[in-house]
Amino acid sequence: MGSLAVNSKKHKVCIVGSGNWGTTIAKVVAENTQQHGDVFEPEVQMWVFEEEYQIPKDSKHASTELASKPQKLTELINTLHENVKYLPDIPLPKNIIANPDLASAVHDATILVFNLPHQFIGRICDQLKGKIVPYARGISCIKGLEVSDKGCQLFSDSIGAKLGIYCGALSGANIATEVAQEKFSETTVAYEPPSMDSQHPTPSGTPGGSPHGSHLDLTQLDGQIQRPTRGSQKQRLMALPAEYPPLHHTNMTKLFHRPYFHVHLINDVAGVSLGGALKNIVALAAGFVDGLGWGDNAKAAVMRVGIVEEVKFGKTFFGDSVRTATFTEESCGVADLITSCSGGRNFRCAKMAVKEGKGIGEIEARELNGQKLQGTSTAYEVHEFLRSEGKEGEFPLFTAVWRILEGEKRPEDVPDMINVEARKASERG
Ligand SMILES: NC(=O)C1=CN([C@@H]2O[C@H](COP(=O)(O)OP(=O)(O)OC[C@H]3O[C@@H](n4cnc5c(N)ncnc54)[C@H](O)[C@@H]3O)[C@@H](O)[C@H]2O)C=CC1
Numbered sequence: 001m002g003s004l005a006v007n008s009k010k011h012k013v014c015i016v017g018s019g020n021w022g023t024t025i026a027k028v029v030a031e032n033t034q035q036h037g038d039v040f041e042p043e044v045q046m047w048v049f050e051e052e053y054q055i056p057k058d059s060k061h062a063s064t065e066l067a068s069k070p071q072k073l074t075e076l077i078n079t080l081h082e083n084v085k086y087l088p089d090i091p092l093p094k095n096i097i098a099n100p101d102l103a104s105a106v107h108d109a110t111i112l113v114f115n116l117p118h119q120f121i122g123r124i125c126d127q128l129k130g131k132i133v134p135y136a137r138g139i140s141c142i143k144g145l146e147v148s149d150k151g152c153q154l155f156s157d158s159i160g161a162k163l164g165i166y167c168g169a170l171s172g173a174n175i176a177t178e179v180a181q182e183k184f185s186e187t188t189v190a191y192e193p194p195s196m197d198s199q200h201p202t203p204s205g206t207p208g209g210s211p212h213g214s215h216l217d218l219t220q221l222d223g224q225i226q227r228p229t230r231g232s233q234k235q236r237l238m239a240l241p242a243e244y245p246p247l248h249h250t251n252m253t254k255l256f257h258r259p260y261f262h263v264h265l266i267n268d269v270a271g272v273s274l275g276g277a278l279k280n281i282v283a284l285a286a287g288f289v290d291g292l293g294w295g296d297n298a299k300a301a302v303m304r305v306g307i308v309e310e311v312k313f314g315k316t317f318f319g320d321s322v323r324t325a326t327f328t329e330e331s332c333g334v335a336d337l338i339t340s341c342s343g344g345r346n347f348r349c350a351k352m353a354v355k356e357g358k359g360i361g362e363i364e365a366r367e368l369n370g371q372k373l374q375g376t377s378t379a380y381e382v383h384e385f386l387r388s389e390g391k392e393g394e395f396p397l398f399t400a401v402w403r404i405l406e407g408e409k410r411p412e413d414v415p416d417m418i419n420v421e422a423r424k425a426s427e428r429g
């Protein structure tokens with residue numbers, strides 16, 4: 001049998017996850033796989049954590065047979081072309097196939113888009129081992145961090161290490177429903193094409209990209225044999241076979257960019273991932289002070305300290321490759337902080353919790369219909385990590401949020417807890 005011709009195969013995409021953001025990204029990707037048939041197979045598999053769902057009485061589908069009793073969510077999605085539970089009232093492209101079977105959803109997929117609440121990804125990766133093609137590439141849309149006895153890891157790194165694949169990250173100021181409604185937004189994708197950088201120098205001569213990490217050479221080819229990942233792990237990556245179109249920045253842009261969803265590709269995977277994870281803690285703090293009725297200046301103060309702590313966390317624990325500009329100039333940094341502290345779920349639930357004098361978990365269960373807050377668990381995980389590093393005092397806002405969640409402090413105590421100058425003065429005596 002002769003070998004297959006270069007680019008004779010197309011990339012098959014699977015979205016691993018189907019919540020509010022998972023379904024939105026499936027929609028974005030499915031529109032693009034239809035448009036760019038030269039690079040991608042049109043069908044997009046979406047793995048769904050199966051559950052029974054009763055269409056509510058006020059739904060536009062209430063008069064259909066499907067509403068007579070609870071139905072499998074996958075069947076509802078595939079029949080109605082709508083994720084009635086997690087993304088209601090948004091028509092989905094028909095080339096999205098909801099699949100409850102993880103192994104069959106990822107079968108032969110060369111691009112895996114990980115998009116589910118961060119607390120579930122570890123178990124999913126365990127189930128994926130041995131089920132994916134060894135030359136698959138990943139993108140993590142997850143906003144969270146993996147804290148374990150190994151320290152604090154980015155999900156792009158831990159997914160990459162567990163599955164033996166390269167995994168980049170996508171994060172931005174992207175409240176899912178607004179993106180699904182095709183209201184304009186921007187996002188940041190960090191993807192360092194796995195290539196022997198020395199063999200494919202960029203015009204700047206900088207391995208992996210320009211010194212500013214943006215507007216990179218779009219002609220670098222995926223398809224090399226070995227590269228270290230960030231973090232401590234080194235792994236061998238299998239080359240993407242030549243019959244697939246290369247997965248360089250141009251083709252990654254084709255996968256995610258829409259007229260309403262503008263993609264900016266950079267190389268700072270750690271910066272992109274940290275901005276998305278840590279802003280969820282800041283959004284809780286913003287919700288706490290807003291819940292007190294303290295107004296926009298108080299919220300702005302919390303956001304200012306929040307971005308300072310985000311940058312400091314990145315530089316302290318992920319080294320100098322983390323770029324301050326990723327936080328101050330990209331959608332995944334300051335823009336995500338702003339949108340999340342305005343209309344995000346963490347902000348809204350924290351605000352309601354303070355206003356109603358209730359626990360945030362109770363509000364989450366009442367308000368979110370199965371969607372998951374990421375900020376509360378991230379606040380605990382980051383606190384555990386900071387304590388193990390002896391650095392809680394250097395991140396007063398992150399620590400303040402944890403102390404409020406623990407019930408040790410009140411939202412009213414936030415100004416004192418983040419008043420670093422006053423604390424320094426009192427330490428000086
Ligand atoms: N919703 C949003 O506006 C945005 C969310 N993100 C991030 O995207 C990630 C995914 O969030 P969403 O899609 O919004 O999820 P979501 O908050 O809608 O969570 C619900 C999802 O979790 C699944 N699930 C429940 N129990 C599970 C289990 N035991 N195992 C596996 N899955 C289970 C549900 O089936 C459902 O798909 C998060 O890290 C979030 O921070 C990022 C940008 C925007």
Ligand SMILES: O=C(CO)COP(=O)(O)O
Nearest residue numbers: 172173174175344345346
């Ligand atoms: O990440 C988000 C917007 O970019 C959504 O934040 P929430 O999870 O707080 O809704």
